[in-house]
Amino acid sequence: MEGLRVLADGRYLDGTFGRGGHARGVLDQLGPGGRLLLMDKDPEAIAVAEGAFGADPRVSIRRGSFAHLGDWTLAREGLDGVLLDLGVSSPQLDVAERGFSFGKDGPLDMRMDPDSGESAAQWLAHASDRDIADVLFTYGEERQSRRIARAIVARRETQPLERTGQLADLIASVMPRGDSKTHPATRSFQAIRIFINRELADLETGLDAAFDCLKPGGRLAVISFHSLEDRIVKQFIARKAKAPPTHRRMPVVPDFHPTLRAIGDAQKATSEELAFNPRARSAVLRVAEKLAVAA
Missing domain, CATH: 1.10.150.170 (Putative methyltransferase TM0872, insert domain)
Structure with a gap:
């Protein structure tokens, strides 16, 4: 929530609703003029979202991958923040019939959708x-x-x-x-x-889409649980925040104008959180802010 820096009248997108923990956190800080867009590819998550928030006039819900958030007109109108909480959700792991867990025998499915x-x-x-x-x-x-x-x-x-x-x-x-x-x-x-689930390909596409939909000053917050995911997020932010390395023997390259600013370093769960939420042990949060385009 600190990373998103929620504005009372802002417009935010939670691209991985899951069971709504982050959505509730955003809504608690939104005023009556704010908007929250919820996405998830899992129909069970969408059912929970509609039951919990479908009557809230500030909330819009769409089933689908965050990789396609740019196809949503409400997102293209400009966002003050995008949150992506990557990987499998706890309910998906806990329900044997979804086929994600080797600890619970069930059909070998593993599809989020x-x-x-x-x-x-x-x-x-x-x-x-x-x-x-x-x-x-x-x-x-x-x-x-x-x-x-x-x-x-x-x-x-x-x-x-x-x-x-x-x-x-x-x-x-x-x-x-x-x-x-x-x-x-x-x-x-x-x-x-x-x-x-094409998770890494969707992540790369989704990061580009989120960047395009963010307003200047808008925040991107991504929680990853795997080194490959975190590497993609880290490199995405770095490409837009830092000039590429140069060499005196290489041709002169155009001036670099950063379009993202990393907000702090990568963050991990504290020991206090891990005590009651051990599944956060591998979580890494990165936050970046979109910068205004240089004149």
């Missing part, structure tokens, strides 16, 4: 071992990606992988946990989820 694209089970049923290994290594930084991919392809020849418990047990069988407290399937589940 269950009406769009292939499920994890459908993709794993036809992807080559090379493609699977590439996903596990690229998005999960899983060192045993090839071994796990070969095991998946071998298993599906005799038994389709349709449950999260099946996949988690298979991964554990080819790379035992040892002394680690982390489940062997952690990185693989994360990687498959990111791939299935």
Whole structure:
């Protein structure tokens, strides 16, 4: 909330409604002339948003990915702040039927929007071992990606992988946990989820769209939970805030005019927050402010 610097009569967009924690925080600071635009690709989240805030005249709700926020006329009219809370939400992890958690057996789905694209089970049923290994290594930084991919392809020849418990047990069988407290399937589940939902591609598109919709002085606040996400956000801010490096032997480049200003350094949850919200342990918040275009 401090990063967004909510103005009573401002216009804000929460691109990842989830279950409305951030939305409530913004609405508490908005006056009757303020507006809050809510987005989420998850139909269950949208149902919660409509039930909780649908009657509030300050609120507008739209189902869809924040990657397409620029398609919303209300957003193109100018925003004073955009909030993106990336990754899977707690309700999605906690409901076994959504297929995100290796700790709760359910259908191997993993789609944030269950009406769009292939499920994890459908993709794993036809992807080559090379493609699977590439996903596990690229998005999960899983060192045993090839071994796990070969095991998946071998298993599906005799038994389709349709449950999260099946996949988690298979991964554990080819790379035992040892002394680690982390489940062997952690990185693989994360990687498959990111791939299935196009999370990194959507983030890159969404950051550009958010920047275009922000008014000068508007704030962008992004919470990431994965090093690849945070790197994309960090580099996006840096490209617009800092002049590219130069070299005396290179041709003269045009003058650089920053269009974003980083607000402080990356922030992480305090020990006090972690005591009651342990899922915030890997969260990183970055905030930037859009600058006026130079004359």
